[in-house]
Amino acid sequence: MTKATVLTGITTTGTPHLGNYVGAIRPAIAASKDANVSPFYFLADYHALIKCQDPEKVRQSSLEIAATWLALGLDTSNAVFYRQSDVPEITELAWMLTCVTAKGLMNRAHAYKAAVAENEQGGENDPDKGITMGLFSYPILMAADILIFNAHKVPVGKDQIQHIEMARDIAGRFNHIYGEHFVIPDAVVTENAATLAGLDGRKMSKSYNNTIPLFEPEKKLRKLINKIKTNSLEPGEPKDPDGCTLFGIYQAFARPSEVDEVRKLYADGIAWGEMKKLLFEYINDHIAPARERYEALLQAPEHIENELQEGAKKAREISVPFMKQLREAVGISRIGA
Known part of the structure; x- marks a missing residue:
């Protein structure tokens, strides 16, 4: 039986946090051990350039995410x-796909429409002010990421479903013009994936600056957990x-029996300081072994680079x-060959 190819990209624009871990990293790592699938995971460093023009941040994020x-x-x-960026066939394919993609399709992309709407609401005469072709063409590069390996399934959040639909449209258009080359990918949306609230109660996100980095040192982790916003109920x-940030984070890490015990503590009126202490100790114990490995890897970047180069070789x-086949299909080949 042919294995299903599953593909996930991680944009290199920040430090992984607890929300990334429970929502995407933990399930993806579990899937990497599944012998029945062929998983592809990549550092999306070209995607990072769309919203980050800080070279050192992109480099550091690549190191931290890989570690x-x-x-x-x-x-x-x-x-x-x-x-x-170690697989140049991706960007080559992105150009081929650009040449069969309707501009009208890109006009409908949520990120582009949101940027235009922001300009219009701000009273700008030019609705495209500040919008780069990187942002506009982002779905095409994402399609190339998927189609170069003929991924069958692409796990995404609900906000990314449209991009998979666009990849399907682009693949179908290419197949119609040049013959059947691409598998039509399916989006996989995990409805029960954990979404954590951050320090201020909103969704944990780099955009809100409310994250708790996954491998924060012990003292800093305690300080951040102590900063989590709570209500004014007394001990x-x-x-x-339900709806409490502290409980939500605890629930994402703890076993069901432990979650039930903490529910009882809430009913009994546990003090917020006590709950923050309990949460810190539980999270710290959970991540301490991996944090130790992470710190060791940061001190051995050559090991990380070797792993990435081995992965690029396999990719x-x-x-x-496949790119050789696609070049032939579109008419790009040596004369007389």
Whole structure:
């Protein structure tokens, strides 16, 4: 039986946080050990350039994200783990796809429409002010990421479903013109994926500057957890765990029996300071072994680079012959060959 190819990209624009871990990293690493699938995970460093023009930040983020995945036990014997920029066939394919993609399709992309709407609401005469072709063409590069390996399934959040639909449209258009070359990918949306609230109660996100970095040192982790916003209920007053940031984070890490015990503590009126202490100790114990591996990996960047180069080698064993086939299909080949 042919294995299903599953592909996930991680944009290199920040430090992984607890929300990234429970929502995407933890399930992806578990999937990397599944012998029934062929998983591809990549550092989306070209995507990072769309919203980050700080070279050092992109470099540091690439290091931290790669170290995070390896420290948490990514199985690189089964999964292909690579850097997007190390597979030049991706950007070559992106141009081929650009040449068959209708501009009208890109006009409908949510990110582009949101940027235009922001300009219009701000009273700008030019609705495209400040919008780069990188932002406008982002869905085409994402389609190339997926189609170069003929991924069957692409796990995404609800906000990314449109991009998979666009990749399907683009693949279908290319197939119609040049013959059947691409698998039509499916979006995989995990409805029960954990979404954590951040320090201020909103969704944990770099955009809100409310994150708790996954491998924050012990003292800083304690300080951040102590900063989490709570209500004014006093010790001894019953508290509702649902909708509480502290409980939500605890629930994402703890076993069901432990979650039930903490629910009882809320009903009994646990003090916020006591709950923050309990949460800190639980999270710290959970991540301490991986944090130690992470710190060791940061001190050995050559090991990380070797892993990425090995992954790129495996990726290009697929992408190079496939690109040769695609060049032939579109009429780009040696004369007389």
